[in-house]
Amino acid sequence: xxxxxxxxxxxxxxxxxxxxxxxxxxxxxxxxxxxxxxxxxxxxxxxxxxxxxxxxxxxxxxxxxxxxxxxxxxxxxxxxxxxxxxxxxxxxxxxxxxxxxxxxxxxxxxxxxxxxxxxxxxxxxxxxxxxxxxxxxxxxxxxxxxxxxxxxxxxxxxxxxxxxxxxxxxxxxxxxxxxxxxxxxxxxxxxxxxxxxxxxxxxxxxxxxxxxxxxxxxxxxxxxxxxxxxxxxxxxxxxxxxxxxxxxxxxxxxxxxxxxxxxxxxxxxxxxxxxxxxxxxxxxxxxxxxxxxxxxxxxxxxxxxxxxxxxxxxxxxxxxxxxxxxxxxxxxxxxxxxxxxxxxxxxxxxxxxxxxxxxxxxxxxxxxxxxxxxxxxxxxxxxxxxxxxxxxxxxxxxxxxxxxxxxxxxxxxxxxxxxxxxxxxxxxxxxxxxxxxxxxxxxxxxxxxxxxxxxxxxxxxxxxxxxxxxxxxxxxxxxxxxxxxxxxxxxxxxxxxxxxxxxxxxxxxxxxxxxxxxxxxxxxxxxxxxxxxxxxxxxxxxxxxxxxxxxxxxxxxxxxxxxxxxxxxxxxxxxxxxxxxxxxxxxxxxxxxxx
Numbered sequence: 001x002x003x004x005x006x007x008x009x010x011x012x013x014x015x016x017x018x019x020x021x022x023x024x025x026x027x028x029x030x031x032x033x034x035x036x037x038x039x040x041x042x043x044x045x046x047x048x049x050x051x052x053x054x055x056x057x058x059x060x061x062x063x064x065x066x067x068x069x070x071x072x073x074x075x076x077x078x079x080x081x082x083x084x085x086x087x088x089x090x091x092x093x094x095x096x097x098x099x100x101x102x103x104x105x106x107x108x109x110x111x112x113x114x115x116x117x118x119x120x121x122x123x124x125x126x127x128x129x130x131x132x133x134x135x136x137x138x139x140x141x142x143x144x145x146x147x148x149x150x151x152x153x154x155x156x157x158x159x160x161x162x163x164x165x166x167x168x169x170x171x172x173x174x175x176x177x178x179x180x181x182x183x184x185x186x187x188x189x190x191x192x193x194x195x196x197x198x199x200x201x202x203x204x205x206x207x208x209x210x211x212x213x214x215x216x217x218x219x220x221x222x223x224x225x226x227x228x229x230x231x232x233x234x235x236x237x238x239x240x241x242x243x244x245x246x247x248x249x250x251x252x253x254x255x256x257x258x259x260x261x262x263x264x265x266x267x268x269x270x271x272x273x274x275x276x277x278x279x280x281x282x283x284x285x286x287x288x289x290x291x292x293x294x295x296x297x298x299x300x301x302x303x304x305x306x307x308x309x310x311x312x313x314x315x316x317x318x319x320x321x322x323x324x325x326x327x328x329x330x331x332x333x334x335x336x337x338x339x340x341x342x343x344x345x346x347x348x349x350x351x352x353x354x355x356x357x358x359x360x361x362x363x364x365x366x367x368x369x370x371x372x373x374x375x376x377x378x379x380x381x382x383x384x385x386x387x388x389x390x391x392x393x394x395x396x397x398x399x400x401x402x403x404x405x406x407x408x409x410x411x412x413x414x415x416x417x418x419x420x421x422x423x424x425x426x427x428x429x430x431x432x433x434x435x436x437x438x439x440x441x442x443x444x445x446x447x448x449x450x451x452x453x454x455x456x457x458x459x460x461x462x463x464x465x466x467x468x469x470x471x472x473x474x475x476x477x478x479x480x481x482x483x484x485x486x487x488x489x490x491x492x493x494x495x496x497x498x499x500x501x502x503x504x505x506x507x508x509x510x511x512x513x514x515x516x517x518x519x520x521x522x523x524x525x526x527x528x529x530x531x532x533x534x535x536x537x538x539x540x541x542x543x544x545x546x547x548x549x550x551x552x553x554x555x556x557x558x559x560x561x562x563x564x565x566x567x568x569x570x571x572x573x574x575x576x577x578x579x580x581x582x583x584x585x586x587x588x589x590x591x592x593x594x595x
Contacts, residue, residue, distance in 0.1 A: 083341040201239075215239055234542065499560060501586060512584065531555040
């Protein structure tokens with residue numbers, strides 16, 4: 001007898017099957033440290049720090065013993081998000097717009113959202129601030145944190161929630177972890193992809209007192225490979241930050257346990273580059289920003305109790321570029337887009353199927369310097385060859401002893417360099433501090449607020465930045481009419497825009513008349529009232545580094561409404577009248593498309 005199902009019944013069965021498949025899919029939590037070196041964990045042999053929660057991921061899951069990332073933050077994030085070499089993705093720097101991930105790149109979050117996952121990111125983004133570079137345009141349903149690569153306020157910080165700024169209460173890592181935990185709680189009954197890019201141990205050197213008290217007078221028994229370069233209190237603060245971060249990792253793991261989700265949740269933890277200063281790395285050479293072993297080696301722990309072995313160590317080299325193909329394969333999710341991936345699916349290594357795993361080289365590149373790493377050797381940026389199986393400190397150049405290996409890797413590195421940099425090499429390398437020439441998009445109806453921070457603009461005339469690090473800066477020294485600040489924008493939708501300026505101004509200088517202009521449109525307004533808060537110097541555990549701005553509490557000035565027509569050009573803010581000694585300091589301008 002032939003069974004015939006009515007359409008309504010068939011639809012119910014299809015829905016039930018789809019729901020069952022969705023329910024069986026693993027949840028995914030990705031946690032990314034910022035500026036933590038391989039040696040900053042007790043699992044790596046550091047006897048000065050306690051990271052039991054992070055270490056538990058290695059104990060209960062798989063540890064990649066030779067895992068490599070990029071020399072700096074934004075490139076590693078681009079490679080994790082896309083599975084492609086950062087030099088292909090438009091990410092050529094870490095500030096002034098060069099950190100933006102090209103809009104035609106597809107991300108791991110795009111893939112998981114297309115598969116029906118709830119997606120959220122909570123913390124430091126560092127791959128673009130405005131739409132279509134914003135995380136909400138890159139596959140994430142919701143975002144909370146900061147999109148810059150460097151944030152100057154770690155206590156009660158101003159943070160962004162889906163395009164709007166708000167001031168949080170508490171320590172920045174704790175606050176962003178709270179949001180991640182809330183996301184997990186809200187999406188407990190559907191598959192979710194939760195990305196938690198932590199802020200620490202990136203400077204400024206600020207950590208809650210309870211953690212600092214553990215380290216402030218602590219003798220350090222393990223030191224940097226070049227001990228003369230180590231600043232001991234910075235090492236102490238970095239380790240204190242790692243202990244706070246470990247506590248937050250434990251909070252996330254406990255939430256998964258409490259919700260009975262841990263068994264079918266993939267949890268990944270790694271860092272984005274080597275240590276942000278000379279400290280213990282097990283004898284390896286290099287720190288953040290370089291291309292040597294210590295500059296680019298990271299821990300990488302992957303736990304999935306339902307499907308992956310416990311306590312396994314993978315010795316084959318792997319990298320951040322492999323994470324997209326690996327996580328999507330583990331979850332049964334198809335990557336989206338048609339661009340070829342540079343990374344490999346690491347599932348054979350995770351499951352112990354090493355037969356046929358081909359030899360490979362991984363490349364570290366920054367500022368035109370390229371280093372090549374195979375399973376046994378590293379060819380450094382100067383052409384020296386090291387046997388990494390016996391010389392992790394890169395102390396003995398064996399190029400003369402193994403000229404065949406040195407020549408082969410030199411040819412491979414040259415070919416890779418030519419492929420990645422191509423005919424635009426000089427353009428890609430000679431940024432010279434200039435603002436990225438790609439326009440900042442304004443007027444996307446799906447994301448009507450466009451924030452234009454000082455870091456993405458250009459100071460002209462008398463105007464300067466508050467510090468050498470653009471990501472953590474604001475515009476200052478606006479003392480005469482030569483001064484202006486300019487953002488190169490591309491207005492996508494013509495219409496009326498509300499304009500606000502986040503500013504400070506000495507009370508005696510209030511009243512300057514300023515003009516915002518774009519392609520013939522103009523808006524004028526007065527800088528009133530005066531607002532002159534103190535610098536937030538009491539936030540720092542130890543003094544921040546040279547070039548890092550001391551932050552303050554900026555006030556929002558409603559400048560008015562301007563008509564912007566569709567098209568590209570410079571958006572300029574200048575002064576028409578200056579009754580006092582200065583105009584104002586400016587942290588950001590925001591344009592909101594009126595509906």
